Amino acid sequence: MIGLMAQTTHTIDPTDFDISGDDDGDDETDPTLSKDTVFGMLSNHRRRRVIEHLSEAEDGRMTIRDLSEVIAAEENDVSPAEVTYKQRKRVYTSLYQIHLPTLDDNGIVDYEKREGVVELTSTATDCTIYLETVSNGHLSWADYWLGVAAVSAAFVVTSALGYLPYFSQNGHVSAAIVAATFALSAVAFAISDDRIQL
Incomplete structure (x- = not known):
């Protein structure tokens, strides 16, 4: 009333x-x-x-x-x-x-x-579960993906410029690390997304 x-x-x-x-x-x-x-x-x-x-x-x-x-x-x-x-x-x-x-x-x-x-x-x-509250150091998925992309790009560029000798000489290892990072992140995101299916 x-x-x-x-x-x-x-x-x-x-x-x-x-x-x-x-x-x-x-x-x-x-x-x-x-x-x-x-x-x-x-x-x-x-x-x-x-x-x-x-x-x-x-x-x-x-x-x-x-x-x-x-x-x-x-x-x-x-x-x-x-x-x-x-x-x-x-x-x-x-x-x-x-x-x-x-x-x-x-x-x-x-x-x-x-x-x-x-x-x-x-x-x-x-x-x-729909509220992405960004507080107390907790990141939203959007910030997380941006961070992963930025770190991966920095890693690839640094390796390509020769500052990381091992990874510079083994490009396939660098590629595998980046691919694995995104793959694991995608799995975590998919699991999290399943929780909000009504």
């Missing part, structure tokens, strides 16, 4: 609405989400940040206040301690009225309005 009320009162940002197309009146819960639903949920940056922060929380739970504070801090490029009341309130209202009910309706979070607590459900995995 809250989500419906929010959709009728908040019309500024079209990405605030649930665009998953799953509002068919069926109350049965599907243990997995369709790709349309997943992409609909991830189409809004605040919903993405909610899922990311909850997935990083030790028990997958956070209060709405804490979520509002950390998201407001990110959006305003300040530390959580520097977030103003107005900045936090703006995010809080958006989460409270729109995004949390939408995520709850789609089974991604359990939204306890009275307690002010949000918790990820097991269904959230269908969304989190």
